[in-house]
Amino acid sequence: MARPKIALIGAGQIGGTLAHLAAIKELGDVVLFDIAEGIPQGKALDIAESGPAEGFDGSFKGTNDYADIAGADVCIVTAGVPRKPGMSRDDLLGINLKVMKSVGEGIKAHAPDAFVICITNPLDAMVWALQQYAGLPANKVVGMAGVLDSARFRHFLATEFNVSMRDVTAFVLGGHGDTMVPLARYSTVGGIPLPDLVEMGWTTQESLDAIIQRTRDGGAEIVGLLKTGSAFYAPATSAIEMAEAYLRDQKRLLPCAAYVDGALGLEGMYVGVPTIIGAGGIERVVDIKMNADEQAMFDKSVDAVKGLVDACKGIDPTLA
């Protein structure tokens, strides 16, 4: 059987890392697309030349022509601009909305059967716009944020409890911004929910609160350190986890920015929710139950996302 085809739209920091990870994991043949001439070609060749030493097979092509993504099984979109220190993700809305229009049209024309994972910020509004521009079914267009935010939460928790990251689960829902919702009650160490661990005296509420705030600020922390751009290793790994779930029909339960219409009291919008990803794309949105405090945080985050979507409609009235 032919190898799956993975199209990476945007060959910058995340795009290049995605290509390298896809190669090492032998997920399929990779096409790297970018408007910058030479960058996708150079990165594709460089990664292909690492194959003999690493020991992977596959083809790697860099291109500036959308025709080369034809028939892609998966498209991962990182095209656009990252923030710099002092900026919020929302400041990228105007510039990246224009990018989503051209990317959506390219995918619609050349890879309409693909499972599309959007990474470009501000994430929840950009994945909504991308789905509108591409016109693909909503279950085939999803945003990556919750896997990354949950991975950060898990990392901080594993350090706090001095346990393996493998034994820590975490759920961060809501929009990928300052209002994101790390859910302590649904996050565990060895299956024990975080509030119980506070009661057991293994940590304090103050430490847990600080970790939750650090998770919310996780993107800004890296931007502040790098100064010239934003995180790319963990974001790329997170999107590859989602792509692998689709390509290998793994039925993973992952927090993603999915289209929700009915579950969690939401009507027809993209926001971070628990989903199941398998060969059918987003096969299910898990209708998680929240207590009053969690619901209030989630509602606030949903309102923030709605505000960004309205801003998109203000910029481009063709968006419904």
Ligand SMILES: NC(=O)C1=CN([C@@H]2O[C@H](COP(=O)(O)OP(=O)(O)OC[C@H]3O[C@@H](n4cnc5c(N)ncnc54)[C@H](O)[C@@H]3O)[C@@H](O)[C@H]2O)C=CC1
């Ligand atoms: N959802 C999430 O959790 C995360 C989102 N991001 C976002 O991902 C995006 C990409 O980040 P990086 O890879 O670090 O940025 P980067 O600047 O390294 O790469 C972006 C690439 O997009 C290309 N590009 C710009 N306009 C394009 C167009 N119209 N068509 C095709 N390519 C185009 C640029 O030439 C550049 O190579 C940013 O918007 C960033 O904020 C970053 C980290 C996490």
Ligand SMILES: O=C([O-])CC(=O)C(=O)O
């Ligand atoms: O913070 C940023 O601008 C990039 C991002 O979304 C993240 O790393 O979570």
